Structures are given as C-alpha cells and as structure tokens.
Amino acid sequence: MTEAFEGREAGIGIRLAVEAEAVRRLATEARGLTALGPAIDRIDEAARLRDRVALAEAELEFHTNLVELAGDRFLTADYRAMGDRLQRIFSDDGRSLSTLDGLADMHRALVRAIASGEPDAAVREMRAHVLDEERLAGPADPWLDAVARGRLAGAAAGVEHAVLERLLAPDRCVEVHVSAQLADGTTAIVTGWRVQHDLAVGPAKGGTRLHPSTTLAEVKALAMTMTWKCALVGLPFGGGKGGIRIDPARMDERGRRRLIRDYVTLLAPVLGPERDIIAPDVNSGEREMAWAVDRLEALSGRSMPNAVTGKPVALGGLAGRRAATGHGVAAVLRRFASARWGREAGPLRVAIAGFGNVGQHLAEALDGDPGFRVVAVSDAAGARYDERGLAVDALRAAVARDGTVAGAPTGRPMERDAVLAAPCDVLVPAAVGGVIDADAADAVQASLIVEAANGPVTAAGERRLAARDVTVVPDLLANAGGVIASYFEWRRLHEGDRELARRRDALLAEACDRVIERAPDLADLRQASLQLAIDRAAAAHLARGAG
Structure with missing residues (x-):
C-alpha cells in the first residue's frame, strides 16, 4: 500500500470496499442477521452510559460479525488483516456526547436495509452508514469522502487492486506560501496549493479558487473529481485543482493581481499547456486568468495562450465559456x-x-x-x-x-x-x-x-x-x-x-x-458515473504497463 494511504484514510477505504461486498452478499441471501442483534444492544448500552471504550468494542464486534456472516473466508481474512487499524478506527473517537444516542439506530437501519433483499440499496445504506460514522467522529473530510467513494466504485468496476491504489493517490501536491498585500495596508502570509491528481491520460486540468476556508483536503478531493469528470466525458486530461486560503474581499485589485502573479511564479515549474492547465474557480475569473497567463509567458519568454483557460476573449478565450x-x-x-x-x-x-x-x-x-x-x-x-x-x-x-x-x-x-x-x-x-x-x-x-x-x-x-x-x-x-x-x-x-x-x-x-x-433504474447515478470514469482512467494506467 502506498504511503499516501497509511493510517485512517486507508482503513476507511478498505472498510468500505470489504463491507460493501459483504453487505451485497448478505442482502442477496439475508441469512443469520439476528446474530447482529447482541452487538447492537451493546452499542445502545455503551452509548447510554457514555462508555467510549465499550462502544468501540461493540462497534468493532458488529462490523466484524457482519463481514463473517457473508460466509467468504477471503473477505473475512482481508477484514481481520486490518487488525490494529480497525481498532484505531473505532477507538479514535472525537464524537460529541450528543451524537452517541443515535448510533444503535444507525446500525439497526443498516440491518433493515440488508434484510430488504435489495443488494444495491443495502450497499448505499452501508456506504452512507460508514461515512456518517466518520462525520460524527469529527469534522467532515472531503478527501476521505472522495477516497472512500472512489475505492468503492473502483472495486465494483473490477479495477485491479494495485491500479486502483495508484489512481486514488495524487501524483503531486505542491504547497506554496505567498505574501498578500491587504487593502488595509497590512501584509499576510497565505498558503496556496496545486494538486495534480492523475497525469496518465494527459496534462492536469482544473480551476484555482480563492477562499478563506480552502484546505489541502478540499483541493485534493476536487482534483480527484476532475480526473473522474474528464474521464467520464472522454477528455484527454487528468484532474488538477488549485486553491489559495484567503478572503479576496480583503484585497483591492492591485493586491489580487500581485497575489495571482506570485502564486503562478512559485508554481511555474509544474504548469504549462502539456503539464497543468489552470482555469477559474470560486472567486476567480477572466481577470485573474489574464494575470496568470501574462505571468507564465513572461517567465517562459514565449507565447503560452493554452496554458490557461477561462481567459478574456481578447487573449484567446472562448466566447461562450461563461x-x-x-x-x-x-x-x-x-x-x-x-x-x-x-x-x-x-x-x-x-x-x-x-x-x-x-x-x-x-x-x-x-x-x-x-x-x-x-x-x-x-x-x-x-x-x-x-x-x-x-x-x-x-x-x-x-x-x-x-x-x-x-x-x-x-x-x-x-x-x-x-x-x-x-x-x-x-x-x-x-x-x-x-x-x-x-x-x-x-x-x-x-x-x-x-x-x-x-x-x-x-x-x-x-x-x-x-x-x-x-x-x-x-x-x-x-x-x-x-x-x-x-x-x-x-x-x-x-x-x-x-x-x-x-x-x-x-x-x-x-x-x-x-x-x-x-x-437504468436511475438509482445511485453517482456510483455508476464513478465506475465508468475510474474504469476509463484505469485503462490508461494499464496501457502504460501498470498493474
């Protein structure tokens, strides 16, 4: 397993993949589900007593029993092989006390979904159940969600494990620090990122946002989504995304221009029409893209109009782009x-x-x-x-x-x-x-x-x-x-x-x-879209000799 997925992210992803298959099989046959009842009762009791240790043990018992009930020794072996990682997932609990009362009901809802005998609906419930647990355990992590959804879709699409692991890890994450001149005359050092998620199909492609709550996790997740989006519609791009953590309302036009130019200067070695093409996003538009292409061309000493998209028409932009x-x-x-x-x-x-x-x-x-x-x-x-x-x-x-x-x-x-x-x-x-x-x-x-x-x-x-x-x-x-x-x-x-x-x-x-x-039933179009996109992206890696 790649270093990028060591720790909690990897554990959640493996949980989703293994438990999804177990739930699918159980929903097909719906056998032995009463065996899950005692663990749910223990979850209820531990939550009532606010006993976090007992709660972690009861949740681990429930999910382990669920996988074992599927009757597949390989699934069970994969799940048990997680060992200490599973223990950390269920024990690393930052949930507030007010969120504990509904945990038993969440597990009962999952059992009801399995008992319904509809495998696809049961898998959807399982995925939402796991992601809900993660949200209750702490702040939402868009990257964790993106990895979990990607892993589940890739496994369902039959993508080779090694290829899927490679697809779920970003190719490059660049962090830069820029001096921002604010409208009140002060200076702030702000953090920016550029993530190139996957370059197997072609250059990275994605916007650059300016927002005070932007995080690396968000930028990584959006870059991954761009990979899937381009693959789904058949474009020769990989996914990219950029972000600068700043409130643009605190800057005048001169400050914004300097910020964009300095950001592009620091990233210039990894940008370009055959490397990574930037575009507008939240709080950036044609004006910012004009500044970006101007800076890239000044640094390279040559014309590079297709290094940036979303430019003004006067600089080669597309009239119907907006x-x-x-x-x-x-x-x-x-x-x-x-x-x-x-x-x-x-x-x-x-x-x-x-x-x-x-x-x-x-x-x-x-x-x-x-x-x-x-x-x-x-x-x-x-x-x-x-x-x-x-x-x-x-x-x-x-x-x-x-x-x-x-x-x-x-x-x-x-x-x-x-x-x-x-x-x-x-x-x-x-x-x-x-x-x-x-x-x-x-x-x-x-x-x-x-x-x-x-x-x-x-x-x-x-x-x-x-x-x-x-x-x-x-x-x-x-x-x-x-x-x-x-x-x-x-x-x-x-x-x-x-x-x-x-x-x-x-x-x-x-x-x-x-x-x-x-x-065809229009159920879970997200998973259908992800499966098609990941399968196409995986084909590019296989063509390059991955696997």
Missing part, C-alpha cells in the same frame, strides 16, 4: 428528465438554488422551453418564487442592477434556504457544497436533483433521498460542460458558439447515455 457550464447543466437536466418522466412530460417545475453565473445561464437555457418553467431561484441575499414561472429576464436584470434577485419584480419573496424545499419537480443546487444534508433532504419536494455545484448533496443526504426514490445526477456529470469548453479553448477551437455548443452537448449526451445504461 455560459458553458450552465448550458451544459441544462442539457444534462433535459436528458435525465426525459429518462425519468418520458419525452412528453411537462412543463416540469425547476428550482435553482444559486443564481450566480451557472444558475443564470441555466435559467437562460430553460427560458422559453415549453418542457420546463423556472419557479424558484435564490442567491445569498434572498429568493423569489412563482408556481406559474418566474420571468428570467427580470431576474437577470435585478442581479445586474442590485446584485441580487431579492427585489426582482417577478414572483413573491421567500427565504433563501426555503428554495431547497420549494414545490418543484427538479431541484438544481448551483451555489456551494454540502447544502443538502440529511435534514435538508427530508424537506426536498423534487423528484430529480441535478448537482450544478460541486458536492451539494452530502452522503447522509443522498441516503435519505435514495430512500424516497429521488434521483440525484452527480456533479461530475452535471457540470462537466465547463471543462468541455476549457478543452475547446485549450485546443484553440473557435468554430462559433453554435457549433461548439453542439459538440459540447454531444459529449454530454454520450456520457449521460452510458451512465443510464449502467444504472
């Missing part, structure tokens, strides 16, 4: 709406939680389509709702004028977060990650969720949604229109907006069809 992600989300939404309800359904009510660049262009793409009507939108300052459909032009005009939809002269006002629970058929979270957790999921009225943002549905939320037959189209498919447009810009293809949009939608349609073929 609309590409939102319009791509619309294409994916239409395909999965058709798969769920048929081509004649409609008009379907759409709620968009987040009316920034992606949300606005999604609404623009759906406006005038007789199959859909946008009934709710929100942004950081407020929301609007109208069952009959909102006037999209009025919403966009309000944003241009006031910076928010809150006072738009269409529909009625509603609380910002209420959009997630608005009466609708399709919900599109298009702002930030983690907004649909277990509690929010219970209030969702939509039957189809399309993840325009990165990671808006948590693992616990997805479990609740699956139990209610709510279809979730994952981010790595739903918002891939942006990276497809970046590919066109990298290739320096300027064939007109209409032709490039046609080519983008063709790539998305092909990916959607493959995912639907893998999961």
